[in-house]
Amino acid sequence: MQAPRIRPIILSELQKRIIWHIRIYGPTSRSQLSAALGQSHAATTRLSKELISLGLIEEASSEPLASRGRPMVPLRISGQGAYAAGATCHPGWVEVVLVDFAGQLLARLDQPFDSKDPVEFARVVETCLSKLAAKIGLTQRRFLGLGIAVPGPIVGPMERRAVVQWLEGWRDISLEEVFNYSLSVPVWIENDATAAALAEYYQENIVQRFSSALVFFLGHGIGGGIIAERELYRGEYGNAGEVGRLFPGMLEERPSGIDLIRFLNRKGIPINDLRAIDSLMDAHRPLFETWMDRVAEQLKLAVACGTAWMDPGAIVISGALPEAILSGLAKRLVNWEDNHYPGQMPRIFASSIGSLAVCIGAGLVPIHAVSSHKWL
Template sequence: MQLYGQTMMASQRPSLLLTEPQKRILWQLRIAGPLPRVQLAAALGMNGASMTRLTQHLSAMGLVEELSADEVAARGRPTVPLAVSGHGGWSVGATLHLGWLELVVIDFRGLPLLHDRVPFADPDPRVFARTLDTRLRALAADHGFMRGRFLGLGVAVPGYVLGNDRNRRKVVDWLAPWNDVPLDEVLGDVLSMPVWIENDGTAAALAEYYQPQIVAYHRSVLVLFLGHGVGAGLVAERSLFPGEHGNAGEVGRLFPGNGPRPSGIDLLKTLQQAGVEITSLSEIATVMTAQHALIETWVNRVAIQLELAVFSGVVWLDPGAVVISGALPPAILQSLAARIEALSAARGQTYLAAQPRIYASSMGSAAVVIGAALAPVHAITALRGENG
């Protein structure tokens, strides 16, 4: 089937196959930013001839590019540096919310090209696929960049893996028809494109890891995502870490639903019970000034809950960074990160080893759908032995 300018197959096999040296070059450029070939060769232990040959191939594929004269002058560099190019292809991330469908298109650099939302309330995964297909066709007609190389579709799902099959999930109640069905096949058959299925917490972790301030300085990251529930994702040595059963990061199990949970919905309910007339997480920002005291009380309680989860992750994973992410206003995420960092510092007063930095996300709820879109890109560039 010809769709968006090329034939797409319902397979999780990456549409672009790279050699290990090519992948290493792309990762080094993502980590360090633009570099001249001589510095790139030195960083990777390659000779100049090999670097020239490999980067010529990557350039021909549109995956790397030389910076313009203006960009080079602005950086004051004597030689022309190479950078990851956005022209290498595009991918789509999609996820469902209660009442609407969200999608994002990113380029090969991981930068969003467009962010789209459409009303949607049908729990049938096939209807979801048909709606997404219709929307993508409309967007493809309007945006010329979508005629380039398509890399795949990532779908973020709020649910855990069943039977060691990452494509079969137990999901939230309002998505019951998605339960225990081969989602890659169901969605791929309708869309005729390669599909990656990821847990929403794992997707958020991938998006947060690809942020320049994270990927440049850290190899392993623990990400907590606060939304309708509470989830997490792990990146270990630049590789997504799913766990043996595909459920690494299911921190929601630490906080049963019969008690207060460290989630966005819990804050929404806390505000509603205090008489605040709001109905969604997106409205919390509008009441932050008026409800400052109540929100601070909630932050203090939730920080104590999350610090235990963070501490458990730190002692097992030893990450370089912890990111507090989620569908909450940035000021709340910043308050949580600062409070968790203070609690962690108090706990580790006599511990002399290096401790992870704790960051507040600047991506908000978009981390989930951007991370879903990054899944095909990550699969293409993952080094041998990594989980993509």
């Protein structure tokens, strides 16, 4: 991920600490913030007033106190102060979303697209951004930037990426240079599975309970992302979470969406699009159960390795597959226990946002970059 050309909002470290405390613990009073952050009440009041004026936090409903006096007015994250966009390219279509500062999806647009030219992709994305902003009445004044989720690992200087074949025009070039030249907005570039991990981590049931998480994203292939101490972990070369390396492409069976399509084709079910899978599940439930049994066995290896090395609080099974499949895989992994390990195991969840995770996560990348607190 590269730094953008401009940052519309510059926050101090203390302001970031307030934002992240509220993200983690939910609505919090000024006195509670002062105690938790070790700041005077006056300093906390001043900082919170600045954040309220920026529209990044807001006062929630007052809570009555047990004793007489003014009611406690908790502060919460506000989505009004800033927003960002996320974009990614799927086989045959482009997806663009807008998310607000609270991480909520504001709007989404997809458009057919079959070009391998990244400049053409940028043109389509900018057109989609204009349509979305006009539709919901957003101005560029609070726009933090655009995150672009790209499949494939970084393979060389200038963050060149080994992207999939249907994006071969994106290979051997500096995507940073191309997109910064082609787009009129600040741009961040992130691996698609890493972006998905950020979106999954921002869900309340994860961010408010755990400081670390592993996310497995089953799309056309399989990828992963890592959150360590509430921050994206990318590794020495920017490729942390490339769990697809555990299941090389030459394998006949991989835990991926393409593998599921091939499995169904071999069983005589004509399908070539992941989006059509959901409509087949009721009629072919035994086939899907068989496939999930096999894939869960394969994922145990990755789960065991990730747990041993990282000791995460949460593991999320995410992807561009139907919710019933993600839930089925998560349940199979929950039922699996490492009987040789006496320590605490991570909680395993199925994604609640599924295929939207990549694009929402791409939109959260600018928000996270501007507001995340470095935990020292």
